[in-house]
Amino acid sequence: MSDNLIPKIRGALDTLRPAERKVAQTVLADLDFAIHASIGALAIRANVSEPSVTRFCRAIGCEGLRQFKVQLAHSLAVGVPYQTVTIDKDDDAATLVHKVCDSISAALHDVRERTDPAALDAAAGLIAGARRVCCIGVGSGSGVVAQDAFLRFLRLDIAATAHSDGHLQRLASGMLDANDVLFAISLSGRSPEVNDSVRIAKQRGARIIALTQAGTPLGWDADVPLLLPPSSAATPYSPGVSRLMQLAVIDMLAIAVALRQEPGVLEKARRAKAEVERTQVPGRS
Numbered sequence: 001m002s003d004n005l006i007p008k009i010r011g012a013l014d015t016l017r018p019a020e021r022k023v024a025q026t027v028l029a030d031l032d033f034a035i036h037a038s039i040g041a042l043a044i045r046a047n048v049s050e051p052s053v054t055r056f057c058r059a060i061g062c063e064g065l066r067q068f069k070v071q072l073a074h075s076l077a078v079g080v081p082y083q084t085v086t087i088d089k090d091d092d093a094a095t096l097v098h099k100v101c102d103s104i105s106a107a108l109h110d111v112r113e114r115t116d117p118a119a120l121d122a123a124a125g126l127i128a129g130a131r132r133v134c135c136i137g138v139g140s141g142s143g144v145v146a147q148d149a150f151l152r153f154l155r156l157d158i159a160a161t162a163h164s165d166g167h168l169q170r171l172a173s174g175m176l177d178a179n180d181v182l183f184a185i186s187l188s189g190r191s192p193e194v195n196d197s198v199r200i201a202k203q204r205g206a207r208i209i210a211l212t213q214a215g216t217p218l219g220w221d222a223d224v225p226l227l228l229p230p231s232s233a234a235t236p237y238s239p240g241v242s243r244l245m246q247l248a249v250i251d252m253l254a255i256a257v258a259l260r261q262e263p264g265v266l267e268k269a270r271r272a273k274a275e276v277e278r279t280q281v282p283g284r285s
Contacts, residue, residue, distance in 0.1 A: 189216020
């Protein structure tokens with residue numbers, strides 16, 4: 001059996017029986033739920049019988065639900081590639097343009113299909129109603145995305161901060177309380193600094209929003225998980241689409257928050273933006 005179970009399920013959709021296909025679609029729509037669900041819960045969500053769940057597991061090469069859940073958890077842990085193209089060292093520039101754009105398009109399509117509108121709405125409600133929002137992430141990927149989230153919220157007159165240093169993350173998390181939100185960003189969901197900060201913030205009563213992959217400790221610990229498709233390992237010849245996926249969700253979230261804002265707040269943000277533009281030197285961004 002393939003180590004990567006998710007592509008195998010997707011590839012089998014057209015050959016599965018109708019009830020089995022319903023189970024497959026339910027699994028692909030919420031991988032985190034599928035890992036933890038009982039056979040009864042999975043059958044209810046898919047609107048099929050429990051024997052249909054068992055037949056689905058066998059159809060994709062597993063003896064039963066237990067083996068299926070173990071294999072699915074392994075697939076998520078190692079990172080199932082969402083990239084659908086392979087870039088070769090000998091590709092010319094024209095081929096490179098097409099392959100990179102195709103990879104980005106496929107990744108953003110996956111984000112669109114897998115983003116839970118209810119989770120996005122819940123996250124926007126928490127941020128709009130928070131006294132302050134602390135954004136955290138580590139490294140050149142999630143750390144940069146946390147800074148972008150901070151700037152987007154700041155422009156909406158939300159008291160936001162961002163930290164990429166582990167020590168400062170823990171310190172800031174310890175200052176939060178039940179009126180605050182910690183927005184934790186980690187693609188792997190296994191960053192020690194981020195996960196420890198989440199633990200501290202939860203002890204202080206803060207609400208946790210996580211931008212991460214399904215089936216990760218960070219996603220499990222969050223009050224509102226915003227789940228991304230699993231990523232493949234980056235190489236010099238692979239398109240770096242993971243940050244674009246994160247930024248796409250940040251855009252969705254910031255706009256959802258803006259839609260909840262009072263007109264006076266939005267006008268205040270517009271005036272602030274106009275002042276910044278007024279002081280900019282022509283020709284510089």
